[in-house]
Amino acid sequence: xxxxxxxxxxxxxxxxxxxxxxxxxxxxxxxxxxxxxxxxxxxxxxxxxxxxxxxxxxxxxxxxxxxxxxxxxxxxxxxxxxxxxxxxxxxxxxxxxxxxxxxxxxxxxxxxxxxxxxx
Numbered sequence: 001x002x003x004x005x006x007x008x009x010x011x012x013x014x015x016x017x018x019x020x021x022x023x024x025x026x027x028x029x030x031x032x033x034x035x036x037x038x039x040x041x042x043x044x045x046x047x048x049x050x051x052x053x054x055x056x057x058x059x060x061x062x063x064x065x066x067x068x069x070x071x072x073x074x075x076x077x078x079x080x081x082x083x084x085x086x087x088x089x090x091x092x093x094x095x096x097x098x099x100x101x102x103x104x105x106x107x108x109x110x111x112x113x114x115x116x117x118x119x
Contacts, residue, residue, distance in 0.1 A: 011062025
């Protein structure tokens with residue numbers, strides 16, 4: 001299975017394709033693994049050099065502009081579960097990022113909320 005960013009669907013700057021592919025792994029949203037046919041099990045021994053919060057991946061793409069802090073925190077919780085499934089010790093920053101109080105709305109969500117307050 002291969003992760004391939006789609007510039008038109010993801011709404012991002014084309015030169016950032018490699019960055020997005022790297023970030024999705026570093027954020028824990030797309031774990032890297034190998035299937036070991038002899039042992040009939042997955043090998044999750046790959047570890048990225050850097051573990052990043054999900055928000056770093058999301059903010060580069062227009063398709064996520066509508067997300068509120070709660071959505072981002074839920075995605076971080078999912079990514080944290082992925083890391084834990086692979087046996088990775090979570091840094092405190094990623095644990096904290098799973099709390100909506102430690103997240104901010106994406107730009108479009110913040111703008112929509114401001115408009116809603118005026119109605």
